[in-house]
Structures are given as structure tokens and as C-alpha cells.
Amino acid sequence: MSLKDVIRKFAYGPKTDASSYVAYLRSLGMVIGENTTIYVPTKCQIDTTRPWMIEIGRNVSITEGVTILTYGYDGSVFKGKYGDVLGSAGRHRWTRRPTSTTAGAATRPRLVVGVPPREIFAEFFWLFEPRGKDVFSDPSSEATQRLCGSFDQSQALFECTEPRFASCEEFLSELEKRCRH
Numbered sequence: 001m002s003l004k005d006v007i008r009k010f011a012y013g014p015k016t017d018a019s020s021y022v023a024y025l026r027s028l029g030m031v032i033g034e035n036t037t038i039y040v041p042t043k044c045q046i047d048t049t050r051p052w053m054i055e056i057g058r059n060v061s062i063t064e065g066v067t068i069l070t071y072g073y074d075g076s077v078f079k080g081k082y083g084d085v086l087g088s089a090g091r092h093r094w095t096r097r098p099t100s101t102t103a104g105a106a107t108r109p110r111l112v113v114g115v116p117p118r119e120i121f122a123e124f125f126w127l128f129e130p131r132g133k134d135v136f137s138d139p140s141s142e143a144t145q146r147l148c149g150s151f152d153q154s155q156a157l158f159e160c161t162e163p164r165f166a167s168c169e170e171f172l173s174e175l176e177k178r179c180r181h
Contacts, residue, residue, distance in 0.1 A: 015041040025051070033058030040064040050120075121168065126158060128165040137168075 001009075009016045014024030021041035026032050028051040036056055038044055043064045046054070050070035056062075125141040136142040145154050165171040 012042055017041070025054075031055040033060065036060040036062070038062045044068075121171070124171070126161065126163070128163050128168045128171040129158075130163065131159055131161075 005016075009020075015021050018037050018039065018041060021038050022032055022036060025046060025048070028048055030046075030051045031054070033056060035058055037060075038046075039062065044062060045067040047068060047070045053070040054068060062068075122138075122140040122144040125136075125138070125144065129137060129141050136145070145151055145158065165174065
């Protein structure tokens with residue numbers, strides 16, 4: 001490796017070149033088909049906050065200036081207008097079954113061993129969070145409720161609805177059952 005390559009690797013990390021960046025994104029859990037090229041990784045933005053939501057097919061060319069997001073702004077529009085907290089459409093699978101793998105380690109794309117952190121379900125807390133004035137069992141639930149400056153409207157709607165599940169654990173059990181089918 002030349003000195004120029006070493007400096008480039010130090011400066012850009014996984015975005016040093018197309019193959020390094022694709023390998024890095026795959027290591028996060030993104031499904032990326034063979035012969036996919038990201039021509040200028042340093043000038044592309046691929047959201048890594050929810051890697052399980054990104055699937056890129058085979059023989060795809062991604063050029064300079066492309067941005068790929070794992071969320072839409074539509075949820076913020078609805079929350080700002082009506083106050084509802086609506087979840088985004090993730091396809092992340094978690095299993096709580098004991099295995100020989102370290103908890104949290106990816107065992108195959110979109111399957112993670114261990115109990116998922118509550119904050120990844122922040123948009124779904126209306127399904128399981130107990131009702132009560134300004135009482136949240138997790139800070140991420142309150143933070144989601146405060147998005148878009150519509151806390152009072154969201155809180156009023158939240159308080160007049162009933163949770164579908166008795167707890168986050170019951171919600172996770174239902175997700176796990178549905179993922180098996």
C-alpha cells in the first residue's frame with residue numbers, strides 16, 4: 001500500500017473506496033447485491049441509523065451526490081398536523097432465544113440476538129406505553145412525543161387511547177411470533 005493510500009484510508013475510513021464502503025455497509029447489516037458500486041463514497045450519504053431497512057439489488061451503480069434515507073418525512077408531517085405518533089416500516093428481526101453468539105451480534109442479515117434497545121421502538125410506544133399524564137417508562141418515548149412541537153396535541157391523543165399491548169415485552173413477543181411466519 002502506497003503512502004497516498006495509507007493517508008486516504010486514515011482520512012476517509014470505510015469511504016476510502018467503493019469496495020471498502022460496500023463491505024462496511026454490509027457489516028452493519030445492509031443487504032447489498034453483488035456488483036454494486038458506489039462511485040464516489042465520500043460524496044454519497046447512506047443513512048446507517050437503521051441499516052436493516054436498506055436493501056440494494058445486484059448490479060447497481062450509485063453515483064456522486066446520492067442520498068439514501070431509512071425514514072420519510074411523512075411521519076413528521078402527520079405528527080405536526082394531527083399529533084399521532086406513527087411508526088416507520090422497519091424490517092428488523094430480533095430473537096431473544098439463547099445462542100452461542102454474543103448478544104447483539106448479527107447472525108445473518110436482519111436477525112440480531114438479544115433484547116432490542118427500547119429506543120428503536122420509540123415510534124411505536126403508543127402500542128405498549130401505559131397511559132398517564134407526562135409519565136413515560138423510557139426517555140425515548142417522551143422524546144418522540146415532543147417531536148415537531150406538537151407535544152400537547154400528541155399527549156391529549158395519547159391519553160385518550162388504550163395501548164394494544166400490556167408492555168413492551170408483550171409487544172416484542174408478538175413481533176417475534178410474527179417474524180417466524
